Amino acid sequence: MTSPPRERVVVKATRQRRSLRPGWPGARELTEQTARGEQYVAHLMRTQLRIALWTVLVCALICVAAPLLLRAGRLWEACMLGLPIAWLPVVGGLPAACAIAGIWLHRRVRRVEDEFRREVERG
Amino acid sequence: MTALSAGLYSVLSGLAALGGALRRRSGRAPARPVSPLVHASSIGAEHVSIAVLMGSAGTMLTGGVSVIWMSVGVAAGHLLLVAFAVAPLRRSGAYTLSDFAEWRLRSRSLRRLVTACVTITGCLYLMPQLRGAGLTLRVLLGTPVWTGALATAAFAYLAVVMGVNRRSTAVQAGQYWVKLAVFVVPAVLLLGVAHGRQAAAHTVAGGAWASVVPYGGPAAHYTLYSLLLGMLLGTMGLPNLIGRFHMCADGAAARRTGVLVLGLVSVFTVLPLVIGTLARGHAPQLGVHGHDDLLVLRLPVLMVPGPSGELLTGLLVAGALAAFLTAATGLTFTLAVTIAQCAFGGGVGGFRFGAALAATVAFLGCAYAGSLSTAALAAVAFGVAAATLSPMLLLGLWWRRFTDAGCAAGLVIGLTGTVGPALWKLFGTLPGGLAGALLAMPAACTAPLAFVAMVVVSLATPARIPLDAGSHLIRMHVPEGVLTPTPDR
Numbered sequence: 001m002t003s004p005p006r007e008r009v010v011v012k013a014t015r016q017r018r019s020l021r022p023g024w025p026g027a028r029e030l031t032e033q034t035a036r037g038e039q040y041v042a043h044l045m046r047t048q049l050r051i052a053l054w055t056v057l058v059c060a061l062i063c064v065a066a067p068l069l070l071r072a073g074r075l076w077e078a079c080m081l082g083l084p085i086a087w088l089p090v091v092g093g094l095p096a097a098c099a100i101a102g103i104w105l106h107r108r109v110r111r112v113e114d115e116f117r118r119e120v121e122r123g
Numbered sequence: 124m125t126a127l128s129a130g131l132y133s134v135l136s137g138l139a140a141l142g143g144a145l146r147r148r149s150g151r152a153p154a155r156p157v158s159p160l161v162h163a164s165s166i167g168a169e170h171v172s173i174a175v176l177m178g179s180a181g182t183m184l185t186g187g188v189s190v191i192w193m194s195v196g197v198a199a200g201h202l203l204l205v206a207f208a209v210a211p212l213r214r215s216g217a218y219t220l221s222d223f224a225e226w227r228l229r230s231r232s233l234r235r236l237v238t239a240c241v242t243i244t245g246c247l248y249l250m251p252q253l254r255g256a257g258l259t260l261r262v263l264l265g266t267p268v269w270t271g272a273l274a275t276a277a278f279a280y281l282a283v284v285m286g287v288n289r290r291s292t293a294v295q296a297g298q299y300w301v302k303l304a305v306f307v308v309p310a311v312l313l314l315g316v317a318h319g320r321q322a323a324a325h326t327v328a329g330g331a332w333a334s335v336v337p338y339g340g341p342a343a344h345y346t347l348y349s350l351l352l353g354m355l356l357g358t359m360g361l362p363n364l365i366g367r368f369h370m371c372a373d374g375a376a377a378r379r380t381g382v383l384v385l386g387l388v389s390v391f392t393v394l395p396l397v398i399g400t401l402a403r404g405h406a407p408q409l410g411v412h413g414h415d416d417l418l419v420l421r422l423p424v425l426m427v428p429g430p431s432g433e434l435l436t437g438l439l440v441a442g443a444l445a446a447f448l449t450a451a452t453g454l455t456f457t458l459a460v461t462i463a464q465c466a467f468g469g470g471v472g473g474f475r476f477g478a479a480l481a482a483t484v485a486f487l488g489c490a491y492a493g494s495l496s497t498a499a500l501a502a503v504a505f506g507v508a509a510a511t512l513s514p515m516l517l518l519g520l521w522w523r524r525f526t527d528a529g530c531a532a533g534l535v536i537g538l539t540g541t542v543g544p545a546l547w548k549l550f551g552t553l554p555g556g557l558a559g560a561l562l563a564m565p566a567a568c569t570a571p572l573a574f575v576a577m578v579v580v581s582l583a584t585p586a587r588i589p590l591d592a593g594s595h596l597i598r599m600h601v602p603e604g605v606l607t608p609t610p611d612r
Contacts, residue, residue, distance in 0.1 A: 055202065090195065095392045098385060102205050102381070110375055116605070
């Protein structure tokens with residue numbers, strides 16, 4: 001610890017999606033950081049990180065594979081509206097794939113968070 | 124005619140902004156949450172980088188289509204941002220990156236180092252905005268580039284100091300859709316015009332120019348992948364994007380907004396390809412002038428002589444100018460806030476000083492670094508962010524055993540590894556071959572290196588792990604409503 005902690009409350013409390021009274025058995029385990037509480041959080045973070053890594057990995061694979069496939073197929077010569085068709089997957093497909101991956105990720109993570117919330121309620 | 128239509132458009136959009144601001148003052152409650160789409164559009168308006176888009180369209184003329192990976196990288200970078208950073212950052216409550224570093228790692232001296240990184244990255248990213256505005260004003264009025272850049276820097280400073288940029292979210296959201304119309308309508312119309320004609324001087328399809336993967340040796344491939352990695356990671360590290368997500372209600376809403384921003388930014392990816400290709404096929408004389416990459420703004424006049432072409436060029440010029448001014452103001456604001464918090468205890472004097480410092484440094488850099496294109500300048504800034512702020516953010520959000528010493532080591536390595544070559548690239552001439560490529564695009568080497576340094580030094584200094592690291596991770600990753608009593612119900 002190099003310096004005394006300095007708290008800056010920059011952004012105030014967030015709006016709550018569901019009203020949950022404090023004092024759920026599971027919530028206390030979390031705030032007091034018991035072994036079980038730590039396990040809860042570690043599991044939650046691992047799941048979220050896994051989802052994020054999968055999403056990014058799939059997109060990275062598409063990014064690397066698409067141009068190589070195109071190059072192998074010799075599609076450069078075909079044109080539509082004066083633009084080579086081969087560019088379409090790169091400029092249209094990749095961002096679209098990213099957006100779809102983003103939607104999928106959002107849904108998965110949300111489901112994981114709801115599951116976590118229920119588990120804490122049960123205690 | 125061009126000047127007339129550009130002026131007309133600017134006046135109209137100014138009136139719209141004023142109207143929005145007045146309506147907001149008279150009507151709605153100030154702290155009401157906005158809908159995700161409106162909020163996402165307003166973030167998109169600031170973050171669709173016309174410097175990258177139009178700059179790469181210009182570079183494409185001479186350099187070939189592989190520049191397209193730049194804007195693809197930015198779009199994919201938003202996915203990274205959504206996947207790793209947005210929700211936990213929103214829950215952390217930190218408004219700037221230096222706030223986050225100090226809160227997470229409990230070190231004032233680290234805050235200073237992060238502020239230095241943010242300032243360097245921000246000034247480097249401000250440079251292409253100023254340069255782009257200067258070039259756009261030259262297309263419009265014929266003034267030298269540096270006068271336009273100076274005027275833009277002065278405008279950004281005044282706007283930040285006088286609080287002009289505190290516009291409502293709705294106005295900024297409107298700007299996104301106006302920007303979309305201003306760039307996409309001319310592109311679609313020109314595509315229609317080009318459909319009936321034979322491409323003049325160059326053949327567009329086939330050959331090295333049209334290849335998405337660069338032809339050439341390992342240097343060309345290294346440059347491409349390093350550029351892509353730099354844009355990907357750099358998007359996440361950009362200091363002006365983080366604070367924008369605090370208007371969302373909670374972490375999940377921030378993530379949803381992030382996905383929407385990703386969609387909105389992706390729409391613009393097609394733009395440089397269309398404009399660059401049309402310029403290559405129908406106005407090849409634009410490419411002769413070397414680094415004046417924003418001459419592609421004159422494409423409509425060259426393709427459609429007469430008033431309608433002038434009108435379209437006016438539209439493009441006005442849109443580009445508005446985009447550069449917005450980006451420059453937003454960046455100056457972020458830098459002023461960060462500098463003031465670190466050095467002057469958050470006072471107004473520090474805020475003004477920070478704004479002046481950012482604008483001056485960026486203008487001087489832009490005036491003396493003459494030979495680089497707008498897109499290349501932007502790539503330099505993204506590269507620095509990728510090797511410094513981005514690894515810090517990733518490890519700080521997800522790794523419990525991260526320490527201030529590890530973070531500092533990584534930041535120093537990332538900074539020296541990227542800023543040194545960047546300065547060499549800006550003010551000197553790089554050697555050729557693979558070594559030159561390494562120095563020109565160091566991101567693919569320095570970003571992993573900084574990451575590894577952070578991990579290794581953190582593991583070597585376990586005594587410096589903050590005592591509250593565990594509770595901070597809980598706060599960032601446990602969804603809202605589980606731990607805290609609800610304050611507003």
